[in-house]
Amino acid sequence: ATKKEVSQNEEFELNQLEDRLTEQQRNLTTHFVYLMQKEHAYQASVRSLVTWSNFAWVYYHMGRLAEAQAYLDKVENICKKPSNPFRYRMECPEIDCEEGWALLKCGGKNYERAKACFEKALEVDPENPEFSAGYAISAYRLDGFKVATKGYRQFSLLPLRQAVRLNPDNGYIKVLLALKLQDNGQEAEGEKYLEEALANMSSQTYVFRYATPFQIKNKQKNWIWIECMST
Incomplete structure (x- = not known):
């Protein structure tokens, strides 16, 4: 690849990262509002540190130094705890x-x-x-x-x-466990977790997206097949 092609690829990857981080920041904003209502503002800010640090890194490599510095300032303000010896890091x-x-x-x-x-x-x-x-x-x-x-x-x-x-109500994890049990030849136990995931309407999307063809019993004890996309 030529230098121009490499440069274009790097720019494309950075733009993709910026899009992902923007989406992540939107999710964090929603979570931040929830924690603020629960009087956990500092915890919300701490959870934002990773996203803010990533934004700073992406903008620095894109040459947008003012925006990079703005996110570094956000990180530094949160890391100013008296017990924290680091300027831009917190454990x-x-x-x-x-x-x-x-x-x-x-x-x-x-x-x-x-x-x-x-x-x-x-x-x-x-x-x-x-x-x-x-x-x-x-x-x-x-x-x-x-x-x-x-x-x-x-x-x-x-x-x-x-x-x-x-996480007994997390259907996504139950689907993954069902698939892993199937891989290990423990289909009967896997069916149980898959049925539990199917019973939760919000989990059915995960079943259809991640499950390979998996045989389960419905309420009438008839065998049905769910044709699903594999990962």
Whole structure:
């Protein structure tokens, strides 16, 4: 590729990152309003640190230095806690969790790093439902990403079980657990979780998007097939 083509590709990737970050910031704004109502304004700001840092990085590499500095200032203001020795960094499990979610959105090469972020957060709070869900999802995706890697041992089954225990209403995780159980030859147990996910209307989209053809029983005990798209 020529230098011009490389430059154009880099610009395209940065624009894509900006779009993703803008969407993430919209989601964070909604969450921020919720936490403000619950009188957790500082927690909301801490969760924004990862997104603000990413914006600063993207705008710096796009040459938009004023915007990069504006986001750096946001980061610095939050990091000014008396007990925090760093100017642009803070150690807390919520930030590790947010970084994990951000990495999960950036493709398979980042799944290992995402898993490590959730793992670090769980060391502080092992029973946290969100940390557990993030770890299980990153483990499941990592299993799929490395399925052809020689010597790789899949490990997502136990994290998925733990995540379902801590998030009993999360249909998405139940679908992933059902698929992993099917992979391990435990179809009967997998059917149970798939049926539970189907019973929740908000979860049915996940079933149809992620499940491979999976045989389940309906309420009349008749066998039905759900033809679904694989990942």
